[in-house]
Amino acid sequence: MVSLSINGTHVEVPEGSTILDAARKLEIHIPTLCHLDLHDIKMVNQSATCRVCMVEIAGRRALAPACATPVTPGMEVRTHTPRVINARRVVVELILSNHPKDCLTCQKNSHCELQALAAELSIHEISYAGEMTHHRTDASSPALVREMDKCVLCRRCETMCNQVQTVNVLSGVYRGFNTTVATAFNMPLADSACVSCGQCVAVCPTAALSEVNNVPKLWSLLADPNKYVIVQTAPAVRAALGESFGLPVGQAVTGKMVTALRMLGFDKVFDTNFAADLTIMEEAAELIHRLKHGGKLPILTSCCPGWVKFFEHQFSDMLDVPSTCKSPQQMFGAVAKTYMAKQLGIEPERLSVVSVMPCLAKKYESGRAELNVDGLPEVDLVITTRELAKMIREAGITFNTLHDEQFDQLMGESTGAAVIFGASGGVLEAALRTAYEWLTGKNLEHVEFGMLHGIKGIKEATIPIGDLNVRVAVASGLGNARRLLSDIRAGKAHYHAIEIMACPGGCIDGGGQPYHHGNIHILEKRTQALFNEDKGKRLRKSHENPAIQKLYADFLGEPYSALAKKLLHTTYVKRRKL
Amino acid sequence: MSPKELRADGFKTLEQFIKQFEDKESALIKVLYEAQHIFGYLSKEVMLFIADKLEVPASKIYGVVTFYSYFTTEPKGRCQIKVCMGTACFVRGADQLSRQLENQLKLKMGETSDDLKYSLDSLRCVGACGLAPVVLVNDKVYGKVEVDDISKIIQDSEV
Numbered sequence: 001m002v003s004l005s006i007n008g009t010h011v012e013v014p015e016g017s018t019i020l021d022a023a024r025k026l027e028i029h030i031p032t033l034c035h036l037d038l039h040d041i042k043m044v045n046q047s048a049t050c051r052v053c054m055v056e057i058a059g060r061r062a063l064a065p066a067c068a069t070p071v072t073p074g075m076e077v078r079t080h081t082p083r084v085i086n087a088r089r090v091v092v093e094l095i096l097s098n099h100p101k102d103c104l105t106c107q108k109n110s111h112c113e114l115q116a117l118a119a120e121l122s123i124h125e126i127s128y129a130g131e132m133t134h135h136r137t138d139a140s141s142p143a144l145v146r147e148m149d150k151c152v153l154c155r156r157c158e159t160m161c162n163q164v165q166t167v168n169v170l171s172g173v174y175r176g177f178n179t180t181v182a183t184a185f186n187m188p189l190a191d192s193a194c195v196s197c198g199q200c201v202a203v204c205p206t207a208a209l210s211e212v213n214n215v216p217k218l219w220s221l222l223a224d225p226n227k228y229v230i231v232q233t234a235p236a237v238r239a240a241l242g243e244s245f246g247l248p249v250g251q252a253v254t255g256k257m258v259t260a261l262r263m264l265g266f267d268k269v270f271d272t273n274f275a276a277d278l279t280i281m282e283e284a285a286e287l288i289h290r291l292k293h294g295g296k297l298p299i300l301t302s303c304c305p306g307w308v309k310f311f312e313h314q315f316s317d318m319l320d321v322p323s324t325c326k327s328p329q330q331m332f333g334a335v336a337k338t339y340m341a342k343q344l345g346i347e348p349e350r351l352s353v354v355s356v357m358p359c360l361a362k363k364y365e366s367g368r369a370e371l372n373v374d375g376l377p378e379v380d381l382v383i384t385t386r387e388l389a390k391m392i393r394e395a396g397i398t399f400n401t402l403h404d405e406q407f408d409q410l411m412g413e414s415t416g417a418a419v420i421f422g423a424s425g426g427v428l429e430a431a432l433r434t435a436y437e438w439l440t441g442k443n444l445e446h447v448e449f450g451m452l453h454g455i456k457g458i459k460e461a462t463i464p465i466g467d468l469n470v471r472v473a474v475a476s477g478l479g480n481a482r483r484l485l486s487d488i489r490a491g492k493a494h495y496h497a498i499e500i501m502a503c504p505g506g507c508i509d510g511g512g513q514p515y516h517h518g519n520i521h522i523l524e525k526r527t528q529a530l531f532n533e534d535k536g537k538r539l540r541k542s543h544e545n546p547a548i549q550k551l552y553a554d555f556l557g558e559p560y561s562a563l564a565k566k567l568l569h570t571t572y573v574k575r576r577k578l
Numbered sequence: 579m580s581p582k583e584l585r586a587d588g589f590k591t592l593e594q595f596i597k598q599f600e601d602k603e604s605a606l607i608k609v610l611y612e613a614q615h616i617f618g619y620l621s622k623e624v625m626l627f628i629a630d631k632l633e634v635p636a637s638k639i640y641g642v643v644t645f646y647s648y649f650t651t652e653p654k655g656r657c658q659i660k661v662c663m664g665t666a667c668f669v670r671g672a673d674q675l676s677r678q679l680e681n682q683l684k685l686k687m688g689e690t691s692d693d694l695k696y697s698l699d700s701l702r703c704v705g706a707c708g709l710a711p712v713v714l715v716n717d718k719v720y721g722k723v724e725v726d727d728i729s730k731i732i733q734d735s736e737v
Contacts, residue, residue, distance in 0.1 A: 168635035173644040184629075184636035185622055578626070578636055 004075035018046075019055055019066040019077055030055065030079050031088065033095075033117055034154030035067040036203055040455055040520045041477060041504035043164045045203075047155040051091045052117065055079050063087055085121075092121055095152055097128040099206075106150075106207050111515055113205035114152060135180055140188035142367050143196035143360040144211055144511075148180050151208035157181060157200035164504065165478040167310065169194045184578065193313040193578050197306035197478065197502040198360030198511015211360050211512055214383050215390055221352055221381060222265040228344075229352045230268040231261050232332045232411075235276065236358035236422030236507035237385045239529040243514040243522070244389035245399045250525030252533050255404020260392050261356075262405060271407045272355070273414030275332035276421045276430070278551070279303060280542035282325045282568050283427075284434040285559035287497060291439075291468070296320050298473075298488065298495040301427050303327040305365035306502030308572065310478050315485050316574040324569040328421065329355050329362055330371050332411065333378025334567045339555045340411055348373065352380045356388050358422070358510030361502065370570060384512025413547040416447075416534035423527040424476035424506035425452030425459060428499035432463060432472070433541045440466045447540050453531065455505035455523055458484060460495075471495045477504035588616045589627060602632045606642060610649060619650045647701065655690045655697035657735040659683075660714040664703030667711040671725070675711055676700060678728045696735075 001012045006023055013022045023030050034050040036043070048068035055066045058076035063084065066077075078084065096118065100106075103115055135148035153172075158181055161170040169192045173182045183192045201209045221229055242253040261269045287299050300322040302308055311322060326334065332355075337348040355362060365371070366379035383391075392399050406412070417433050420426030429449045436444045451461045452472070457480040460473045473495050475481045481500045487493035503509045508526035509516075516522045534540060542548065556564045595612045599605035609632060613624050620643055629636040643649045661667075661676045680686055683696050690697040706712050709721025715735045723731070 162635070162638075169637055171635070171637035171641035173641045175645045182637075182640075184625075184640040186640075578629075 002071045002073050002075075004071050004073065004077065006077045007079055013071055017071050019057075019064070019069050019071055019075075020053060022071050023066060023077075023079060028079055030066045031117055031120055032067055033113060033152065033205060034156065036154075036156050036159075036518050038203075038504075038518065038520050040523070041164060041457070043159060043203075043504075045154065045156045045159040047159075049153055049155060050095065052088055054084055054087045054091070056081050056084050089121055089123065092117060092123055093126050093128055096123065096126050097130060098132050099152070100132075100149055107210045107213065108150075108207035112207065113517070131177070133177065133180070138189050139212075140190035141194065141196060141364070142190070142212060143363040144189070144198060144201050144209060146189060147208055147210070148182075149208075150206045151181060152206055153179060153181070154205055155181070156203040156205065157209055160199045160203050163479070165195075165197060165199055165502070166482045167193060167195055167197070167478060170200065187578075193576070195306040195309040195313070195478070195502060196361040196364040196511075199503060201360060201511050202509070202513070202515065211384055211386065212363055213387065214363070214381055215387050215394075218354060218381055218383055218387075218391070221354070226350060227352045228267050228346050228350050229265070229354060230270055230336060230340075231266040231354045231356060232270045232272040232275070232329070232336075233257060233261070233356045234272045234329070234358055234362075234422065234507060235419045235426075235530060235533075236510060236513065236526070237356050237388070238533075239422060239508055239526040240358065240513045241385055241389060242399075244386070245392075247400060249522050250529045252529040253399075254533070255406070256399060256402040257388075258407055259402045259405040260388075260397050260399060263397055264391060264395055266354070268408045268410075269405075270332070270336075270411040271414050271418075272328050272332055272357075273418035273421070274411045274545070274547060275328035275335070276303075276418035276427075277414055277542035277545045277548045278331050278335070278568065279325055279328045279421075279427075280417060280430045280434050281548060281552070281559045282331075282564060283323050284431050284438060284542075286323055286325065287431065287435055288438060289560060291496070298498045299323050300497075301325075301431075301499045302570075303421065303427060304361070304501050304503075304507075305359070305368075306361035307478065307481060307500045309361070309364070309575070310481065310502065311485070312573055312575040313577055314482065315489070316577075318485070318489065319572045319574065321488075322572065324565075324571070326371065326568055326570045327362075327365065328418075329357065329365065329382075330378050330570075331568050333366075333371075334373055335551065336411065337373040337376055337378060338567065339551060343410060348376055353378065355379050355382045356385065357382055358385050358507045358513045359503075360384065360511040362512075373567075385510075386512055386514060389514065410547065413545060415542055415545045416537035416540035417542045418545075419533045419537070420530050422507040423453070423530045424455060424501055425449070425474045425499065426506065426530065427501075428452055428472055428474055428497060430542060431497065431499075432465075432470075434543045435470075436465050437541065437543065439468070444541070448531075452499075453527070455509075455520075455527065457504070470497065472497045472499075474499045476501040476506050478502050585617075591616055592624075592627070593631060596628070596631045603634055606632060606634055606639065607646075610639070610643060614649060619653045621651070625651075652690065653694060655695050657695060658697045658699065658714075658716055659731075659735065660699045660701045661687075662702070662704050662706075662710070662712040662714070663700040664707065664710075666703070666707035670710045672700075672711040674725055675713060675723055675728065678725050679713075679732075682728060682732060 033052045036045040048065040053066040054063040056078040138146040238254040302323045333353045341348045363382040417430035505523045685698045713720045
């Protein structure tokens with residue numbers, strides 16, 4: 001332990017701690033901007049580029065950045081001397097002198113960390129006026145926009161993209177005043193190996209990185225009298241939407257969300273969970289088919305479009321490993337534009353399927369050319385949890401006092417197995433619940449596989465199903481997925497089934513969720529919210545969903561049937577590693 | 579050799595050079611240096627080749643190449659004329675030398691002539707401040723250069 005004092009108060013912290021760590025232990029607030037420490041997912045951005053966290057250390061001539069200065073025995077730190085306060089002000093004024101001042105109309109208005117910092121430090125004028133950097137806005141991606149004039153060079157996106165996700169498309173380029181973060185050769189993001197996971201957006205302190213805003217398009221769609229507009233909501237949305245309205249973190253707001261969506265004008269409010277149950281039917285059937293017919297093992301889940309694009313780029317020699325199942329979002333669209341359209345007597349051309357997703361990659365996925373029904377896109381428009389919150393606010397709906405309503409029938413019923421899709425480990429657990437009963441013909445009493453829960457990067461287990469010991473693994477975060485896949489490619493790891501989610505912790509941490517601003521405990525509470533929803537469900541196994549049983553009886557035949565394969569399964573594309 | 583054969587030969591040489599490194603990631607700058615030596619500049623194709631062989635992301639290579647002014651992603655002239663703009667050279671009139679070179683070569687700083695004969699660049703201190711102002715033509719150093727010397731320097735470089 002190292003003993004030091006901050007503002008005259010004594011504190012002991014482990015060796016290797018920074019001044020910032022020590023100050024936090026004393027609950028002394030030191031403002032930061034570039035710093036981001038997401039311990040649980042092993043991401044620390046300690047670039048010390050912004051110089052906002054400067055502090056005074058007795059005996060040292062220069063001020064030191066608290067986030068990157070290790071503590072030493074007997075150190076005497078002052079965090080708010082006039083000199084420190086002035087230095088911080090100068091630093092923030094200099095950052096602002098090269099930052100667009102269009103806060104009122106900025107996407108990130110009231111969620112921007114730079115804006116909050118300027119308010120915190122009472123910056124009311126900017127003493128410096130000089131050249132401004134001008135970068136072209138990159139709007140090539142269907143999921144996210146890069147507006148680098150708003151970048152403060154904190155390097156969080158780089159750390160996230162390269163160290164955590166190992167997607168490796170972003171790098172600091174050029175130098176001095178011209179420095180910016182860019183792709184290789186400044187290529188449009190859409191042409192790169194970007195998987196649209198949106199984790200860079202999730203950690204960007206400003207609006208340099210933001211989601212493609214589909215709210216205006218959706219308002220137009222809802223106003224179109226010729227369109228029949230239905231909506232599906234992913235499981236993770238209900239676990240986080242309440243945060244946008246100041247409700248306690250981890251409070252699921254399923255009923256209020258359904259009510260709000262009806263008030264916004266959707267003709268039917270359905271649940272992606274319905275399609276999650278359907279996914280399990282297909283995926284469990286595919287797993288059993290592979291087990292019984294000596295097919296390729298392990299089977300990898302394929303519901304995460306970020307992960308799908310990642311393996312298409314990085315493991316293009318292993319395209320036969322992932323399940324061929326489409327994601328629940330796309331299965332929903334495929335069934336809606338065939339089965340449901342027929343049931344409701346609506347021409348598929350007139351039907352618009354909208355998704356509310358915790359995810360930016362879903363925006364990209366919905367535009368994949370092969371995901372269509374007779375030339376019509378399965379999903380027409382995708383908005384994120386954040387965009388839904390914006391719409392609810394725009395509509396003047398007082399969300400917190402809404403009563404609870406139920407999803408519409410036909411594609412709104414779901415089981416507990418579906419709701420846990422939103423948290424890491426959930427998809428695999430849901431698949432095991434069904435695969436167990438189908439393989440053994442017995443009732444599975446204890447449906448929870450606790451060792452698969454939680455936001456740990458890689459989880460493994462061996463689960464006895466009849467005479468077979470099924471080896472499974474769960475990875476969340478693409479860096480962890482890369483590790484697991486590399487081991488499999490090298491023949492060092494052997495599993496039957498693996499679940500992979502691009503975002504650390506799964507969809508609850510999706511790039512489209514309300515900003516966590518570095519508070520990673522939020523993720524645990526969102527996870528808990530989903531597992532609690534599961535516990536409260538009468539039916540907890542996908543194959544027990546009566547609406548799904550009816551869908552097979554009336555339309556699809558049986559799982560993995562020819563029609564099911566045509567509508568609910570897909571193929572993958574070999575892509576460049578760049 | 580035809581230009582095509584020269585190119586193929588260049589990649590072969592570069593691959594041989596890369597093979598000697600055990601720690602591939604830390605070899606990046608040496609490899610880029612060698613590649614520029616072989617090809618004269620670092621094209622996208624060359625950077626992608628290095629990315630593949632060193633197993634380093636192309637984005638990182640692009641970051642390094644654009645950071646160091648030594649590396650160039652554009653073809654350069656056979657005569658690369660560089661004027662030192664370090665403090666000592668600058669106060670001794672390096673900017674006048676630059677203007678003279680720009681006028682005589684009809685190029686701006688940073689440009690290359692269409693016939694790939696000349697490139698004109700400025701660079702930071704070369705550590706020969708005693709000789710200020712300094713002009714470099716490829717690897718040759720001219721010290722205590724005066725404006726009137728410029729025509730001679732250009733003439734010499736044509737040989």
